[in-house]
Amino acid sequence: MHATGARTGEAHSGAPASRRIGPYVLLTSLDDPHTRIPVPERRYIARSDDGAHTVLLGTPLPGADHEAFLTEADTSRYLLGQFMAPAAACSAPGEGAWHTRPYLPALPLPTALAVHGGPLPERTVRALGAALAEALIVVHGQGLAYAGVSPAAVLLAADGPRLTCFGAVRAAAPEGAARSGLPGLEPGSLPPEQAAGGLPRPLGDVYALGATLAYAATGYTAPESDELPPALRTTIGRCLSRDAGARPQLAELLQAFAPFPSDAGQTTGAAALLGPGWLPSRVIAAIAHQSAAVLAADISRATVPASRQD
Structure with missing residues (x-):
């Protein structure tokens, strides 16, 4: 009966060096590939060009329906409740598909x-x-x-x-x-x-x-x-x-x-x-470590053009 799962693994710390999506520079991937648990989208911690805003940024998986992805993200803006993380912004028509929500150490x-x-x-x-x-x-x-x-x-x-x-x-x-x-x-x-x-x-x-x-x-x-x-x-x-x-x-x-x-x-x-x-x-310590690393991240040298979406 067992479905795919992982009992152990290492926290992911690799950063997609200086990649950009829309107006954001990617600081690191949010998900740990070693767990082998499927994720319905690609997720990153990212920062705006001016350094003022840190966000969680999601993009569709390769081959996914971009229109459906954005429709669901836009619908999520209206979700209520303390334990929701709805999208705060979505890409404009004609851009590669992405959405963001405010960064929360997690x-x-x-x-x-x-x-x-x-x-x-x-x-x-x-x-x-x-x-x-x-x-x-x-x-x-x-x-x-x-x-x-x-x-x-x-x-x-x-x-x-x-x-x-x-x-x-x-x-x-x-x-x-x-x-x-x-x-x-x-x-x-x-x-x-x-x-x-x-x-x-x-x-x-x-x-x-x-x-x-x-x-x-x-x-x-x-x-x-x-x-x-x-x-x-x-x-x-x-x-x-x-x-x-x-x-x-x-x-x-x-x-x-x-x-x-x-x-x-x-x-x-x-x-x-x-x-x-x-x-x-250990989980609290890892969240604190992530928060400190994100605060210390420097995007001043990130000048790579926005990446093309799959």
């Missing part, structure tokens, strides 16, 4: 497992589950299905996770077309009904959330049941049901990961789990 979930040296602690997985459930409740309340939840879509920051890669499934294939095996899609995170070409729906997001949490807890998106932590086994297992109707509602998941306290004056929901120590120390 590691992709697969990189965090690599840095930590294996699956994340149960406390971290619970906090992640609560925060992502809250995020998806807001998205579904806006009448949308996220259709892009996967391990690589989740960035871990000191104050909580952020969801990226909005609409990855829709961008990969049109309605009715089988989506399995397409570049950038992590197969274990793809709900079976969507793999067959079905329309992305909220309960598909629940399946993808379960796969993402399974990855955080075990290093695999489709582990055997007994590989999951006992306290999370039933909840995550229900999310991964092939029968969409058997999957839990997001409000039920939020209660399972972050039970409401008996004292109404206490913090509730994901916020109760995202205090100091929610991330392992």
Whole structure:
């Protein structure tokens, strides 16, 4: 049952020396290629020509539909919620396709497992589950299905996770077309009904959330049941049901990961789990190292013309 996963690895530090995309100079790739977890887009940390703005910049994978990529990025601008990372700017018509969001020191979930040296602690997985459930409740309340939840879509920051890669499934294939095996899609995170070409729906997001949490807890998106932590086994297992109707509602998941306290004056929901120590120390150290390296990056000599998009 195991899908592609990685238990160990090294954080990626290579920079695409002085490359430019649009008005931005690329400082480094965001994703660690050693984890072998598919990412639905190419992602970089980049800085504006004047040095005033540092951003996370995404571009389509080779062969991807650029128009669909930009449509999904533009739609993401309207997403609400603390744990979202919507696009802030997109390329103009006639340019190579790209979008940006403000830079936040953060590691992709697969990189965090690599840095930590294996699956994340149960406390971290619970906090992640609560925060992502809250995020998806807001998205579904806006009448949308996220259709892009996967391990690589989740960035871990000191104050909580952020969801990226909005609409990855829709961008990969049109309605009715089988989506399995397409570049950038992590197969274990793809709900079976969507793999067959079905329309992305909220309960598909629940399946993808379960796969993402399974990855955080075990290093695999489709582990055997007994590989999951006992306290999370039933909840995550229900999310991964092939029968969409058997999957839990997001409000039920939020209660399972972050039970409401008996004292109404206490913090509730994901916020109760995202205090100091929610991330392992090695992950916090790697985030701090990334932040320091980005602050120290010098683009004054970057004069290479803007790169051509694939």
